[in-house]
Amino acid sequence: MVTIKDVAREAKMSVATVSRVLNASGPVSDETQRLIREVAGRMRYVPHSGARSLITSRTETLGVLLPDLYGEFFSEVIRGMDDTAQKNGFHLLISRAYADRHGIETAIRAMRGRVDGVVVMSPDLDAKSLLDLPSTIPVVLLCSVPRGNEIDSLTIQNCRGAKEMVTHLTSLGHKRIAIIKGSARNYDAAERLRGYRMALREAGITPDPSLEREGDFTEAAGYTAALKLLAVKNRPTAIFAANDSMAIGALSALRQSGMAVPEEMAVAGFDDIPLARYMDPPLSSVHVPICELGARAVGLLLHGITHKNDHARRRE
Amino acid sequence: MVTIKDVAREAKMSVATVSRVLNASGPVSDETQRLIREVAGRMRYVPHSGARSLITSRTETLGVLLPDLYGEFFSEVIRGMDDTAQKNGFHLLISRAYADRHGIETAIRAMRGRVDGVVVMSPDLDAKSLLDLPSTIPVVLLCSVPRGNEIDSLTIQNCRGAKEMVTHLTSLGHKRIAIIKGSARNYDAAERLRGYRMALREAGITPDPSLEREGDFTEAAGYTAALKLLAVKNRPTAIFAANDSMAIGALSALRQSGMAVPEEMAVAGFDDIPLARYMDPPLSSVHVPICELGARAVGLLLHGITHKNDHARRRE
DNA sequence: GCCCTCTGTGTAAACGATTACATATTTGGG
DNA sequence: CCCAAATATGTAATCGTTTACACAGAGGGC
Numbered sequence: 010m011v012t013i014k015d016v017a018r019e020a021k022m023s024v025a026t027v028s029r030v031l032n033a034s035g036p037v038s039d040e041t042q043r044l045i046r047e048v049a050g051r052m053r054y055v056p057h058s059g060a061r062s063l064i065t066s067r068t069e070t071l072g073v074l075l076p077d078l079y080g081e082f083f084s085e086v087i088r089g090m091d092d093t094a095q096k097n098g099f100h101l102l103i104s105r106a107y108a109d110r111h112g113i114e115t116a117i118r119a120m121r122g123r124v125d126g127v128v129v130m131s132p133d134l135d136a137k138s139l140l141d142l143p144s145t146i147p148v149v150l151l152c153s154v155p156r157g158n159e160i161d162s163l164t165i166q167n168c169r170g171a172k173e174m175v176t177h178l179t180s181l182g183h184k185r186i187a188i189i190k191g192s193a194r195n196y197d198a199a200e201r202l203r204g205y206r207m208a209l210r211e212a213g214i215t216p217d218p219s220l221e222r223e224g225d226f227t228e229a230a231g232y233t234a235a236l237k238l239l240a241v242k243n244r245p246t247a248i249f250a251a252n253d254s255m256a257i258g259a260l261s262a263l264r265q266s267g268m269a270v271p272e273e274m275a276v277a278g279f280d281d282i283p284l285a286r287y288m289d290p291p292l293s294s295v296h297v298p299i300c301e302l303g304a305r306a307v308g309l310l311l312h313g314i315t316h317k318n319d320h321a322r323r324r325e
Numbered sequence: 326m327v328t329i330k331d332v333a334r335e336a337k338m339s340v341a342t343v344s345r346v347l348n349a350s351g352p353v354s355d356e357t358q359r360l361i362r363e364v365a366g367r368m369r370y371v372p373h374s375g376a377r378s379l380i381t382s383r384t385e386t387l388g389v390l391l392p393d394l395y396g397e398f399f400s401e402v403i404r405g406m407d408d409t410a411q412k413n414g415f416h417l418l419i420s421r422a423y424a425d426r427h428g429i430e431t432a433i434r435a436m437r438g439r440v441d442g443v444v445v446m447s448p449d450l451d452a453k454s455l456l457d458l459p460s461t462i463p464v465v466l467l468c469s470v471p472r473g474n475e476i477d478s479l480t481i482q483n484c485r486g487a488k489e490m491v492t493h494l495t496s497l498g499h500k501r502i503a504i505i506k507g508s509a510r511n512y513d514a515a516e517r518l519r520g521y522r523m524a525l526r527e528a529g530i531t532p533d534p535s536l537e538r539e540g541d542f543t544e545a546a547g548y549t550a551a552l553k554l555l556a557v558k559n560r561p562t563a564i565f566a567a568n569d570s571m572a573i574g575a576l577s578a579l580r581q582s583g584m585a586v587p588e589e590m591a592v593a594g595f596d597d598i599p600l601a602r603y604m605d606p607p608l609s610s611v612h613v614p615i616c617e618l619g620a621r622a623v624g625l626l627l628h629g630i631t632h633k634n635d636h637a638r639r640r641e
Numbered sequence: 642g643c644c645c646t647c648t649g650t651g652t653a654a655a656c657g658a659t660t661a662c663a664t665a666t667t668t669g670g671g
Numbered sequence: 672c673c674c675a676a677a678t679a680t681g682t683a684a685t686c687g688t689t690t691a692c693a694c695a696g697a698g699g700g701c
Binding site: 010055056057058059060061062063066068070080081082083084087088091092095100101102103104105118119120121122123145227228232254257258260261264283284286287288289 | 326371372373374375376377378379382384386396397398399400403404407408411416417418419420421434435436437438439461543544548570573574576577580599600602603604605
Binding site: 326328329330340341344345348350351372373374375376377378379380381 | 686687688689690
């Protein structure tokens, strides 16, 4: 592997000058500059990032800690993150971890020294004590239970989105609206449930426990829950699924049971995945700007990094 | 940040001994071992990976170069990769890049010195000269045009899968089977098309150009293509979409046109995404073990790394 | 009792970059 | 014409590890 010394030798210059040219630091004559650029290019020199980070104590890498995410979401959030990261000359070190506290701590430890900051997605409601994670480096919580004002955090407007969708349903005249809930310990799920109940109450409807069914964000769960809802006496006229996968599962169950959608039963989802509009009938769904969310998380993180973690925390 | 020196000082030992304990290299007395472990733990010491990689010239990190991928695929492939990587103590540095040659080369350059090897997904048919990528480090091509026997490569069994599906359709009696093709310059798409034609020929059917419609793997493309197919004189009785998204778009178009599926028109897809079976009727689709594919790619890469890139190349 | 082999530990030289400081040369103001 | 400031370059310390080598003491075979 060719090092800066090799380049210096070949160009008959000192390593300091080579370094100055390559980092555009300090004054160098135009001629030397050209020469060194040419030599470095020809020799295909690439600085050793380890050596660099050793002396500068910056890695130009961001850690991303993901839970066991499936489907669309994952891709989109990473796309957004990578875009912003690349624009700022940063790389992305991605790792999946158990959503519990131990898993996250282990993962963060493993990233120590490799990254300048971490975006943590820890949707698990129980992972309470994330607070005392070894936060010498900036951390941004994404779609996780916000922790006071000590850590930057960014969440989907779950409650608001759910509330608006359910209010839309009530405004259409629905009185009995069921919900297929997301995973029990999931933060997003809990917030969507909250929005659902809030909307009902504001419409003067008392939430009915028999219309709140368990789910885990999979098509299968949506399917099962929908079948059960059909068996409920005093059947609902609308189903709000906490995500699109479950909504699609529910649609499938309704179809098989010969229910007319939306005449006999309306169905709404959350996430607005691309194929929602290719369902029959098109699934109305709460839009989530996933990609943008990733981008903003990285933006927030970079802000924390440039301010050496000594900045006003945000919570959005 | 606490360094190995701090630990050594605190434990009243030399840095060499501390290093030996932490790397389980060389002989150390049990007592010293315990002591150092305790001190290191208490001080929350984490080795500086840069310094380590400087001297060992290993980063314990794998690069992953992804094209502009959407949806399920992305998530799954990364899941598989990360699993295998973590099991072997490796991290994943992920980057999206333009699929063309320049984009890939730039991205690989940027990763130089940060990774011990790279998995490259470059589905673009035109990115021919990937051969001369700066391959001092091991490279595995995933779902890309294989390059002779000079680079390890791993692909989906596109041709075989497509062929089997189309053969299944002919065996059901279909004579006029249309295909909605994937992106024009995409390797997977080209292979699926090849399999489709192969199956037709083996069934004694001459591929009809008017039944081969352009597509780009999106629902919208499937929708449009299906509408056009309905307008073809001597209409097909089956549609094979090169992926599930397009199949779903096509289903939507057929439904809106009042076609009975599968009675009047059969539809098949490729990828077997989870919700395929929740379509109406359930979409039959060629299964692709995406997660496993990622795992195998990383396995192959790790093999190349341990053999210092001096191993028999594989092409699967 | 001597030498050889182990075991346990320490010393110091790498690894490849950045950068403070030193030095040499040029420029320019008075 | 001289001195200060600016420009261009080099020297060497430094970052945090690993590891070859050195060394001391213990144990054992003869």
